[in-house]
Amino acid sequence: MRIVILGAGQAAASMAARLCAKGHDGPLTVIGAEPVAPYQRPPLSKAYLLGEMGLDRLLLRSAEWWQEQGVELRLGETATAIDTAARLITTDRGSLPYDALALTLGARARRLPAAMGGHLPGVHVIRSLADVDAIAPDMRPDRRLIVIGGGYIGLEAAAVARKLGLEVTLIEAAPRILGRVAAPETADMIRALHRDHGVTILEAVSIERIIGDDHATGIRLADGTELPADLIVTGIGVSPDSALAEAAGLAIDNGIATDDRGRTSDPAIWAAGDCASFPWQGARIRLESVGGAIDMAELVAENILGADRAYAPKPWFWSDQFDAKLQIAGLGTGHDRIVTRPGDGRHGGSVWYYRMDRLIAVDALNDARAYMIGKRLIESGRSPDPETLAGATELKSLL
Missing domain, CATH: 3.30.390.30 (FAD/NAD-linked reductase, C-terminal dimerisation domain)
Incomplete structure (x- = not known):
């Protein structure tokens, strides 16, 4: 059986490892759009941005491991179409057949629209290695950073920036930080932590647009107030990367919809990780977490090989700040x-x-x-x- 894993993040690495451990001895290919082998994402906005962790420690598996396991790792290659009838993937380098296809495409950082200045140089997101490499040179003492969004990514970026000596203002449009993911009591603890470290937090404040001509120079708030900035980080959430699956005709529901085995609406295609939604406790959910990506990917690997077990998630998360x-x-x-x-x-x-x-x-x-x-x-x-x-x-x- 030829298995192809599309997407080369945490879920892909975990799935490939479990397939190998369970004895799959047919062709196994992992295709990733980024030019680097699967790596950890959580340290990007923390230890890696601080310069405390290098790329070698970010990598989930060594180059030797992929070779020893006989996994074909195709990096810097972008899939453009899936032909479900022919069971064929088209990429910017050619095509590849599959017997079983696993989609571990992850999620993409949401960006402010160009009409609000989201396209300007100096406006950053933090999702990939390239994103962090782009922002790192500007994270210097005495520079002014504005973070848009009071979720975990925004708060982690604010914490790192303060540790590096930047002046930091965090803006949250909702009534409070962590409004979608945590109780007010948790938000109170995190707010106090940041304010004690010198972060200015503005809640229930909307922005009109990012200002600047050829580079972002600040933000204009909805009330007309302008706040100057040398760089801006937007942490306004992520969207599941499901466009390729949708174009192929797969069912989409808050991501690529799977059953409780991780199988999509096409019996030869599976999904796991941030891009996949699944039934749980009478609802359909999608877990954006390392633990969820690992657990679901490992289960899907076993189900591809015939285990036929239901996914029972045990959600857990963490965030390091200061x-x-x-x-x-x-x-x-x-x-x-x-x-x-x-x-x-x-x-x-x-x-x-x-x-x-x-x-x-x-x-x-x-x-x-x-x-x-x-x-x-x-x-x-x-x-x-x-x-x-x-x-x-x-x-x-x-x-």
Whole structure:
């Protein structure tokens, strides 16, 4: 069986490794548009941008590993079409047949429209190695950075910039930072962390456009105020990379729609990672996380080889900002109650999410014990009484 993996990120590397480990001995090809082998993305906006991690440490597998496993790695090659009837992929270098095709195309950073100045030099996104390499030379002390967007990517970029000595202003159009992904209590902890490190955070503030002629020089707010900047980072979310799949006639629903096995509407095509949505607990979701990409890709690899197992995600995430680590287990969507617990020191504590008396998620800032215990409780389906949780002197007793 000839297997082709389209997209060369974390999910692709995990899928290829699992296929090899499970004994697939037919042709296996990984095609990626970027000129570099699969690498870690989370450190890009943190350790790599800070200069603390080089490209050699970003790579998920060595060049020797790909060769030893007999995986054909085709880099810098862009797929342009999928012919589902002929089971043929067309790229900018030719064509390639497949028996099973896996789409691990990831997601693309959203950009401001050109009408708002999003096309100007000096306006950056942080998604790929090339993005970070482009912004790194401008991240110098005493320069002025404006970050648009108060999600995790924007906050991480702001933290790195402050550590490098830049003057940083973060603008969030919603009433508060982390509005789509975390409870107000978690946002309060993160806001205090940033303000204590000198980041100016403006919430419920809309921008009219980025200003500048041949280079961005600042931002004009909706009220007419102009804020000067030497560079701008937009962290306004990502969109699943599903255009190729849609053009091929595959079902699309918040990304490339799969069943609980990871199979798309075409029985010979599978999907995993940030580009894929799947059924879970009566809804269809898409997980943008390293853990999700690894777990789903490994399961899809086994299902391609005939395992026929359902994907049961165990969501977990993390974000490093300044000297603080935020760890998240579960999904807090649809919660109806919050329990907070203090942590050690000014910047620490945990936020526990309940829905109908069931524990569904926990956010832990500088509190690894709360994260680990919360994760174990959620994955085992156990929910301590909220009052008991709030008053527990030793979290371990909840297990």
